[in-house]
Amino acid sequence: MGDCAVQNRIRRLRFDQGEMTQQALADRVGVTRQTVNAIELGKYSPSLEVAFRIARVFGVPLEDVFQFQEQP
Amino acid sequence: MMELILYVVSRFLDIMLSNMSFREKSTWISFLLLLLIAVPFFYQFVRIESGASSSQTSFHLFLLLVIVFVVGEVVLHAIIVMQSPRDARAPKDERERLIDLKAMRVAFFVLMTAAILVIVLVHFPVDRFAIIQALLLAVVVAELTMLGARLVYYRRDI
Numbered sequence: 370m371g372d373c374a375v376q377n378r379i380r381r382l383r384f385d386q387g388e389m390t391q392q393a394l395a396d397r398v399g400v401t402r403q404t405v406n407a408i409e410l411g412k413y414s415p416s417l418e419v420a421f422r423i424a425r426v427f428g429v430p431l432e433d434v435f436q437f438q439e440q441p
Numbered sequence: 442m443m444e445l446i447l448y449v450v451s452r453f454l455d456i457m458l459s460n461m462s463f464r465e466k467s468t469w470i471s472f473l474l475l476l477l478i479a480v481p482f483f484y485q486f487v488r489i490e491s492g493a494s495s496s497q498t499s500f501h502l503f504l505l506l507v508i509v510f511v512v513g514e515v516v517l518h519a520i521i522v523m524q525s526p527r528d529a530r531a532p533k534d535e536r537e538r539l540i541d542l543k544a545m546r547v548a549f550f551v552l553m554t555a556a557i558l559v560i561v562l563v564h565f566p567v568d569r570f571a572i573i574q575a576l577l578l579a580v581v582v583a584e585l586t587m588l589g590a591r592l593v594y595y596r597r598d599i
Contacts, residue, residue: 400534403462407536407598416535 376436379409382427398422463521463528464537465595470517472588477513478506479581486574496570540594548587555579 383389395405398419407413408423415423424431458466485502488494522529533541559575 401462401464401528401531401537403460403465403595403598404534404536410598412598413536419535 374438375414376411376438377408377434378436379405379423379434382429382434386427394423394426397426462537462595463525463531464533465592466521467518468588468591468595470514470521472585472592474510474513474517475581475585475588478510479585482506483574483578483581490571536599540591540599543594543599544587544590547590548583551586552579552583555582 379394383391383394391405391409392402395402398405399422400415400419404413404415408415408419420431420435424434427434461469482503485494485499489496489499556579559572559579562575563572
């Protein structure tokens with residue numbers, strides 16, 4: 370994870386979905402594979418729309434995918 | 442030894458290119474082609490100013506470089522479109538649009554600074570040809586800055 374305040378569990382959720390590839394997730398969300406990678410590494414915080422789309426692909430609430438952590 | 446270096450370089454390029462999105466490859470093509478034509482063009486201007494060449498030759502060189510740039514853009518983009526036609530057709534996503542905006546902002550400051558320098562240049566005893574070249578240089582440097590900033594943001598994953 371990067372130094373982003375928004376953490377995520379996308380890698381774990383992809384694993385739980387039978388090792389879904391970043392490309393497969395990107396295709397279903399409507400972004401590039403590089404954008405999924407940047408989100409997964411915590412280098413880029415997605416818009417609310419993309420965040421909801423990712424949660425919908427995994428069939429979980431938004432909070433199960435993204436968590437906000439206060440920076441000290 | 443030479444074979445080893447070539448192998449390492451080709452493997453490095455394979456890995457780099459496979460990790461790049463279509464738009465990052467496209468930006469690399471535009472950046473390198475613009476650099477390729479800008480260097481000989483402005484070098485020619487320096488030769489004209491020093492009396493080593495004529496403005497007529499410069500015009501012919503300019504036409505040749507524009508043709509090289511257009512043909513290079515078309516051919517190289519056709520190659521990367523054939524490699525990933527789906528990515529080429531897909532609209533830019535939000536991260537790519539953000540990268541464009543951030544790069545544009547960086548280039549804007551460069552262009553403004555260059556424009557002010559050209560305005561200052563007008564007040565010195567230089568001919569009109571040199572001022573036009575300075576303006577052209579300002580535009581080229583701003584464009585290179587925008588493309589370069591995009592490449593940095595793509596690599597940093599912003």
